[in-house]
Amino acid sequence: MDRVAVFVDAGYLFAQGSKALCGQKLERRHIALEHQVAIDRLTEFAEATSKLPLLRIYWYDGTSTGPTLQHNTLADRPNIKVRLGVVNSMGEQKGVDSLIVTDMITLARNRAMASCVLLSGDEDIRVGVQQAQEYGVRVHLLGIRPARGSQSLFLLREADGSHEWSANDLKPFLKCEPSTSTQYPAFRPDAGTSAAQPTGQGNVDDRLLHVARKVADDMPLAEVPSTVDEILATNQRPRHIDAGLLAMSRNAIGRVLAPDEKRTVRDEFLAALQERLTDSEARHE
Numbered sequence: 174m175d176r177v178a179v180f181v182d183a184g185y186l187f188a189q190g191s192k193a194l195c196g197q198k199l200e201r202r203h204i205a206l207e208h209q210v211a212i213d214r215l216t217e218f219a220e221a222t223s224k225l226p227l228l229r230i231y232w233y234d235g236t237s238t239g240p241t242l243q244h245n246t247l248a249d250r251p252n253i254k255v256r257l258g259v260v261n262s263m264g265e266q267k268g269v270d271s272l273i274v275t276d277m278i279t280l281a282r283n284r285a286m287a288s289c290v291l292l293s294g295d296e297d298i299r300v301g302v303q304q305a306q307e308y309g310v311r312v313h314l315l316g317i318r319p320a321r322g323s324q325s326l327f328l329l330r331e332a333d334g335s336h337e338w339s340a341n342d343l344k345p346f347l348k349c350e351p352s353t354s355t356q357y358p359a360f361r362p363d364a365g366t367s368a369a370q371p372t373g374q375g376n377v378d379d380r381l382l383h384v385a386r387k388v389a390d391d392m393p394l395a396e397v398p399s400t401v402d403e404i405l406a407t408n409q410r411p412r413h414i415d416a417g418l419l420a421m422s423r424n425a426i427g428r429v430l431a432p433d434e435k436r437t438v439r440d441e442f443l444a445a446l447q448e449r450l451t452d453s454e455a456r457h458e
Contacts, residue, residue: 182293274301294324389445
């Protein structure tokens, strides 16, 4: 089929895009995506580069909490397929590269595309490029300037052609946003109570409070309202969030948490989320 498909590694787009626009890699919650503008720009670029009509855009991302508001918004748009890998407790994205490779090979083998645009920089995707080319597909690699600093040299050499987007190309649909969350001081090793002694009422280890607020502060702002609603409705935290929260708390104090410490961490986490909501609402009034 004479169509062009687009494969977008969202991790690469946001990391390198924020560097191009703001001079540094920003956390996802500080980057705003204009969904339809991004879709239109990718479609225009793919069709102009390949001289073929669009098949669809495949959007790949990692998540530790299930689909985000951004994922759902994109998935609701026509001609978009959202594929999700996972983000582990160390913040590492897993499974995304294999999803891209699998889709590239499947579409090529089934003659569903004659050309494709790949927005990524990871060398692990090179095998997908190679096998797609064996089925006659032309692969156009799209990078963010400077591409040779953000993309694997082997991936660049494997592609049929390479292109770069500058900060000016990104500005219409990608924007850096200042933090809307409350800032908390970094934990000092000499602060709080002894790590070896369980905390009781009125004797809370500051390290646990710091972890709870750090986890809440790191959550994308778009996910905060639904998370707060779920906790208030069920009195339970989403399992994957709660597991990470308790694991980080154990690491912070070097031992298993006592029941009252678990309650403290969970309550502080909810309080910090609610503070972020209040602060965000105040900024938009």
